[in-house]
Amino acid sequence: MAPQGRLLIRGGRVVNDDFSQVADVLVEDGVVRALGQDLLPLRDTPGELRILDATGKLVLPGGIDTHTHMEFRFMGSQSVDDFYQGTKAALAGGTTMIIDFAIPQKGSSLIEAFETWRSWADPKVCCDYSLHVAVTWWSDKIRQLASSVFHFVPLSFALHENKTLVKEEMKTLVQDKGVNSFKMFMAYKGLYMVQDEQLYAAFSQCKELGAIAQVHAENGDLIAEGAKKMLALGITGPEGHELCRPEAVEAEATLRAITIANAVNCPLYVVHVMSKSAAKVVAEARREGKVVYGEPIAAGLGTDGTHYWSKEWSHAAHHVMGPPLRPDPSTPGFLMNLLANGDLTTTGSDNCTFNTCQKALGKDDFTKIPNGVNGVEDRMSLIWEKGVHSGKMDENRFVAVTSTNAAKIFNLYPRKGRIAVGSDADIVIWDPEATRRISAKTHHQAVNFNIFEGMVCHGVPLVTISRGKVVYEAGVFSVAAGDGKFIPRKPFAEYIYKRIKQRDKTCTPTPVQRAPYKGEVFTLKSRE
Numbered sequence: 419m420a421p422q423g424r425l426l427i428r429g430g431r432v433v434n435d436d437f438s439q440v441a442d443v444l445v446e447d448g449v450v451r452a453l454g455q456d457l458l459p460l461r462d463t464p465g466e467l468r469i470l471d472a473t474g475k476l477v478l479p480g481g482i483d484t485h486t487h488m489e490f491r492f493m494g495s496q497s498v499d500d501f502y503q504g505t506k507a508a509l510a511g512g513t514t515m516i517i518d519f520a521i522p523q524k525g526s527s528l529i530e531a532f533e534t535w536r537s538w539a540d541p542k543v544c545c546d547y548s549l550h551v552a553v554t555w556w557s558d559k560i561r562q563l564a565s566s567v568f569h570f571v572p573l574s575f576a577l578h579e580n581k582t583l584v585k586e587e588m589k590t591l592v593q594d595k596g597v598n599s600f601k602m603f604m605a606y607k608g609l610y611m612v613q614d615e616q617l618y619a620a621f622s623q624c625k626e627l628g629a630i631a632q633v634h635a636e637n638g639d640l641i642a643e644g645a646k647k648m649l650a651l652g653i654t655g656p657e658g659h660e661l662c663r664p665e666a667v668e669a670e671a672t673l674r675a676i677t678i679a680n681a682v683n684c685p686l687y688v689v690h691v692m693s694k695s696a697a698k699v700v701a702e703a704r705r706e707g708k709v710v711y712g713e714p715i716a717a718g719l720g721t722d723g724t725h726y727w728s729k730e731w732s733h734a735a736h737h738v739m740g741p742p743l744r745p746d747p748s749t750p751g752f753l754m755n756l757l758a759n760g761d762l763t764t765t766g767s768d769n770c771t772f773n774t775c776q777k778a779l780g781k782d783d784f785t786k787i788p789n790g791v792n793g794v795e796d797r798m799s800l801i802w803e804k805g806v807h808s809g810k811m812d813e814n815r816f817v818a819v820t821s822t823n824a825a826k827i828f829n830l831y832p833r834k835g836r837i838a839v840g841s842d843a844d845i846v847i848w849d850p851e852a853t854r855r856i857s858a859k860t861h862h863q864a865v866n867f868n869i870f871e872g873m874v875c876h877g878v879p880l881v882t883i884s885r886g887k888v889v890y891e892a893g894v895f896s897v898a899a900g901d902g903k904f905i906p907r908k909p910f911a912e913y914i915y916k917r918i919k920q921r922d923k924t925c926t927p928t929p930v931q932r933a934p935y936k937g938e939v940f941t942l943k944s945r946e
């Protein structure tokens with residue numbers, strides 16, 4: 419048996435985001451060692467080098483899924499794809515890295531949440547991963563608060579409160595823990611939602627630290643009011659989920675977040691862009707020169723919200739996620755157009771899977787249906803089918819939106835997101851002509867349904883290589899829990915921060931130089 423460390427991928431078409439070439443790829447010790455025509459390492463004796471014939475196939479950087487929630491404790495339940503099964507499914511679909519979210523409860527430590535997520539993920543992941551951290555609360559006055567209540571709270575609590583000054587924790591996460599992205603929720607009122615002034619504070623700290631701010635952009639107050647209204651109308655089924663949060667609710671929050679981020683000159687990343695209206699807001703802001711990126715997800719690109727009106731409750735409930743899929747059936751095609759032309763930048767899956775029995779927690783009240791859908795396994799094939807096979811994008815743009823742009827934004831590039839000498843050998847041998855039918859019966863995820871059930875996609879991963887090791891081939895896995903690694907990310911990604919710094923330098927307002935006013939000044943009457 420050849421050691422897994424040495425591979426020669428021969429004769430494939432190597433596709434990066436900027437160009438493609440027919441070339442061999444030599445992999446050693448987990449990285450790409452050489453790339454070129456007819457690489458014939460003469461020093462090798464048979465048996466030391468495994469040769470993979472990729473003639474007629476594409477050789478792509480492994481996908482980076484920018485948005486997952488494995489084993490997420492949420493809405494009274496826990497998502498069923500854990501870090502083991504979820505990352506295995508990712509590999510089967512051609513994704514070699516995920517970025518999950520550590521999400522603290524309001525008032526709890528961000529660092530503790532980060533460490534907790536790491537303790538869940540490290541022993542289980544089959545592919546490399548990283549963590550975004552959510553900022554679900556804010557307080558600048560924590561020291562005063564702790565001392566003013568000091569006489570009736572135990573000392574340990576006061577110290578804990580002292581320790582969890584959010585601003586300081588963000589700094590530690592960036593400087594010592596490899597985090598360069600923070601998600602703020604504008605929805606989930608009472609749970610994770612933060613107000614505008616907290617967004618302003620969190621964005622300011624992101625800017626200071628060289629991180630990117632992410633937002634879940636939906637107006638949480640309007641959703642809460644809308645939900646009450648729907649329930650009062652007797653609408654308790656999954657259609658109520660969409661009706662209480664129409665497109666405008668997403669578009670308004672998207673514009674608000676962009677406005678606040680622009681005021682701070684902080685780069686902004688809008689996660690799960692689900693509607694035409696929100697996508698247009700992102701596109702318009704980019705046209706105005708704002709540093710904002712939009713992330714559509716597999717679900718929003720592959721299906722729509724008409725399912726919420728299905729007569730079968732469970733079918734409708736399976737599609738419940740926030741922001742919702744949109745009932746306008748032209749939405750997926752529209753989002754794909756914007757992804758193809760550069761208005762939208764990256765793709766994730768927001769994989770957050772709950773089985774039917776968990777969804778049934780909301781059988782009598784849609785507000786109790788755990789939010790989330792699948793996508794980690796099918797994202798790549800789905801984007802190939804709806805993006806490339808449909809003629810909207812070429813193979814290079816496919817690579818850009820499935821890995822390279824994410825690697826650039828989250829400062830993983832060129833280690834990830836590129837096939838080049840020195841890059842991690844996260845590689846997929848991709849058959850662009852083969853097809854597969856998506857089904858819960860054959861998928862590798864834990865969840866008992868698939869929102870893309872029955873869909874036939876061109877574009878099939880034949881072999882997935884994770885840091886130089888063949889981990890998935892012809893339907894067979896060779897990977898163990900914990901084989902993946904946590905990938906720390908440094909702040910001030912050039913791809914986003916060069917522009918931010920330039921704007922700081924040249925766009926900061928300056929006072930008008932003028933002679934002092936010497937005339938009369940009205941005297942204010944002092945109040946009694």
Ligand code: URP
Nearest residue numbers: 634739740768770789790
């Ligand atoms: O419905 C969703 N998106 N569930 C996961 C949590 C989130 O808001 O991303």
Ligand code: ZN
Nearest residue numbers: 634689690740
């Ligand atoms: Zn979200």
Ligand code: ZN
Nearest residue numbers: 724725728733
């Ligand atoms: Zn349906």
Ligand code: ZN
Nearest residue numbers: 485486487768
């Ligand atoms: Zn999410």
